[in-house]
Amino acid sequence: MVDQSASIDIASLVKRHGATLAVDHVSLTVQRGEFFSLLGPSGAGKTSVLRMIAGFETPDEGTIRIDGRSMEAVPPNRRPVNLVFQSYALFPHMTVAQNVAFGPTMQGAPRADITSRVRLALDMVKLSSKEERLPSQLSGGEQQRVALARALVNRPSVLLLDEPLSALDQQLRQEMQVELKSIQARAACTFVCVTHHQEEALTMSDRVAVMHQGRVLQVGSPQDLYEAPGSAFVARFIGVSNELRGIVRRIDGERAIVHSPECVGEIQIVLPLHLAIQVGSPVTVLIRPERLRLSTAVQGLSGEQSLAASVDKVLYSGSDRRYLVRLGEHVVWNVRVPNDESGRHGLVPGDHLSVRWQISDAVVLSE
Amino acid sequence: MNSSPPAGRAESSRPVASWWLLGPGLLWMGLLFVVPLSLVLVISFAERGTYGGIVWSFSLTNYLDLLHPLYARILGQSILLAAVTTVLCLIMGFPLAYYIARTTPRRQGILLLLVMIPFWTNFLVRTYAWMFILRTEGLLNTLLLKLGVIATPIELLYSNTAVVIGLVYGYLPFMVLPLYVALEQVDRTLVEAAWDLYATRWAILWRIIVPLARPGIMAGCLLVFIPSLGAFLTPDLLGGARSMMVGNLIQHEFLVARDWPLGAAISCLLMLFVMGMMRWLLHATTSHSRQEDAS
Numbered sequence: 001m002v003d004q005s006a007s008i009d010i011a012s013l014v015k016r017h018g019a020t021l022a023v024d025h026v027s028l029t030v031q032r033g034e035f036f037s038l039l040g041p042s043g044a045g046k047t048s049v050l051r052m053i054a055g056f057e058t059p060d061e062g063t064i065r066i067d068g069r070s071m072e073a074v075p076p077n078r079r080p081v082n083l084v085f086q087s088y089a090l091f092p093h094m095t096v097a098q099n100v101a102f103g104p105t106m107q108g109a110p111r112a113d114i115t116s117r118v119r120l121a122l123d124m125v126k127l128s129s130k131e132e133r134l135p136s137q138l139s140g141g142e143q144q145r146v147a148l149a150r151a152l153v154n155r156p157s158v159l160l161l162d163e164p165l166s167a168l169d170q171q172l173r174q175e176m177q178v179e180l181k182s183i184q185a186r187a188a189c190t191f192v193c194v195t196h197h198q199e200e201a202l203t204m205s206d207r208v209a210v211m212h213q214g215r216v217l218q219v220g221s222p223q224d225l226y227e228a229p230g231s232a233f234v235a236r237f238i239g240v241s242n243e244l245r246g247i248v249r250r251i252d253g254e255r256a257i258v259h260s261p262e263c264v265g266e267i268q269i270v271l272p273l274h275l276a277i278q279v280g281s282p283v284t285v286l287i288r289p290e291r292l293r294l295s296t297a298v299q300g301l302s303g304e305q306s307l308a309a310s311v312d313k314v315l316y317s318g319s320d321r322r323y324l325v326r327l328g329e330h331v332v333w334n335v336r337v338p339n340d341e342s343g344r345h346g347l348v349p350g351d352h353l354s355v356r357w358q359i360s361d362a363v364v365l366s367e
Numbered sequence: 368m369n370s371s372p373p374a375g376r377a378e379s380s381r382p383v384a385s386w387w388l389l390g391p392g393l394l395w396m397g398l399l400f401v402v403p404l405s406l407v408l409v410i411s412f413a414e415r416g417t418y419g420g421i422v423w424s425f426s427l428t429n430y431l432d433l434l435h436p437l438y439a440r441i442l443g444q445s446i447l448l449a450a451v452t453t454v455l456c457l458i459m460g461f462p463l464a465y466y467i468a469r470t471t472p473r474r475q476g477i478l479l480l481l482v483m484i485p486f487w488t489n490f491l492v493r494t495y496a497w498m499f500i501l502r503t504e505g506l507l508n509t510l511l512l513k514l515g516v517i518a519t520p521i522e523l524l525y526s527n528t529a530v531v532i533g534l535v536y537g538y539l540p541f542m543v544l545p546l547y548v549a550l551e552q553v554d555r556t557l558v559e560a561a562w563d564l565y566a567t568r569w570a571i572l573w574r575i576i577v578p579l580a581r582p583g584i585m586a587g588c589l590l591v592f593i594p595s596l597g598a599f600l601t602p603d604l605l606g607g608a609r610s611m612m613v614g615n616l617i618q619h620e621f622l623v624a625r626d627w628p629l630g631a632a633i634s635c636l637l638m639l640f641v642m643g644m645m646r647w648l649l650h651a652t653t654s655h656s657r658q659e660d661a662s
Binding site for chain 2: 093
């Protein structure tokens with residue numbers, strides 16, 4: 001069974017480094033033309049997966065198919081993929097144009113063809129004026145563009161990017177996120193990007209696979225991952241999340257009442273259909289900081305849940321204010337309030353209030 | 368591109384300090400290198416006395432004598448043997464240096480030690496050892512005869528082959544060490560990048576590794592070629608009368624023929640040749656890379 005629209009099809013891939021499983025039965029399907037990211041902390045195994053797709057490492061188990069063709073025993077120089085290295089790995093003794101021409105030259109393309117393709121690739125990354133420079137004469141951002149052009153000039157079926165923006169400064173990184181996305185659209189090519197930077201993965205990708213300790217925890221669109229994380233790890237890794245652990249006390253149709261020993265009061269949740277939750281089940285409730293509301297009023301709006309809290313710290317960050325509010329001895333939540341409501345500004349540490357949220361904004365996970 | 372350090376009061380005192388530190392080295396070089404070399408140059412224009420002394424007069428006789436075909440033949444033979452030695456050292460040293468540069472740090476230490484171990488013993492003694500190996504009834508012939516590879520002993524000692532064997536043996540470490548340093552600095556990800564960009568192993572070697580290791584290759588070749596060209600001990604012991612090199616000729620003129628001015632003239636000619644060759648090599652490689660940049 002081979003999915004025809006799949007660009008990359010990975011089935012139960014395993015890679016061992018000594019006794020540890022660097023990659024633990026990873027299965028993934030990347031669609032043609034997709035911008036796909038492997039996101040995870042360092043040591044999650046994402047780079048190993050990328051290097052196995054490129055062919056630099058051999059899987060201990062499992063298969064990799066690219067465009068339906070098995071990559072078993074196919075060396076890197078015969079794979080329809082090109083890698084943009086984290087360090088760019090530009091050839092220091094060759095000019096920009098020679099670097100970009102390297103791939104087509106090795107493939108034995110005709111000279112005239114190479115010249116026009118190199119020009120096209122350099123146009124795409126807006127570096128046509130620097131083709132006679134040596135890599136050492138370029139800035140970090142320009143070197144990155146050369147590395148991109150050197151890979152894209154080969155018209156690979158899949159472009160692999162290893163932490164592509166990690167060496168750039170903050171400003172340039174944000175520009176390149178947009179740039180990479182538009183280059184991908186122009187090149188009409190599948191991108192597989194490895195990153196440990198969640199914001200990068202969310203802004204650029206069509207779909208993201210979150211990896212941890214060699215396993216894929218969840219695959220989904222950035223919106224899915226942010227709004228419906230499947231595990232506490234995913235919720236914590238992608239954005240900031242507030243957590244409350246508790247026990248289900250009562251079940252009433254599709255809603256349930258959760259009591260937490262960590263704070264005062266009970267909350268209502270919507271029971272997720274895919275989880276088998278019964279009375280007595282331990283659950284974790286997650287709510288994003290921007291979905292919370294702070295209120296000193298006694299009565300909440302309809303459909304709102306609330307818990308009593310006190311202000312711990314107020315952090316001013318320009319566009320919004322972050323409040324750290326204490327719900328219990330060990331529970332401190334992050335609340336983000338846009339900097340436009342004048343009424344909230346008077347809150348100071350020590351104030352007592354209630355934290356409120358819409359019942360549907362809470363994500364429920366079973367332990 | 369490189370920003371120069373800002374000029375300041377602290378900076379201005381530095382050159383003075385470094386001049387003082389250069390003092391001992393300059394003194395050493397001045398007394399033991401420049402003075403003797405100048406003497407050799409002066410003597411090369413003097414004349415030989417009837418009983419071997421030096422007659423202090425200015426003449427070009429020694430240099431005109433060198434136009435004799437015999438000297439040209441010896442110089443040509445020396446260049447040939449030194450060139451063959453250099454090429455063999457490069458061919459043998461490159462894979463070895465590459466392996467050492469790419470292996471684990473632990474193994475690197477051991478292998479580098481093994482490369483340098485021969486220096487722990489006197490060069491003369493090691494060359495004598497080669498005489499025992501290469502002699503007609505020596506180790507190599509005995510072994511080959513016993514194994515039935517040859518029927519009659521081959522005459523290895525006292526030939527150009529023996530000289531080249533001795534020179535390669537003696538100067539191989541001088542090729543391996545600079546090559547190792549250069550190859551160790553070649554970034555492994557560049558090799559991976561080339562591999563990813565459809566290069567075969569052969570293309571990776573010639574287009575990435577060799578160009579990046581060029582300074583090391585040049586250094587290694589010079590370190591082998593120059594001393595091989597001036598060698599006299601190895602050709603003297605392993606080459607005998609048939610394989611005279613420039614080094615032997617100089618030694619002969621100074622010690623046997625007692626013709627110091629002629630010996631000095633040959634020395635000067637040799638130095639001039641080496642300097643000219645280095646200039647040419649430097650020019651050739653820089654213009655080569657410039658041409659590469661332009662294409």
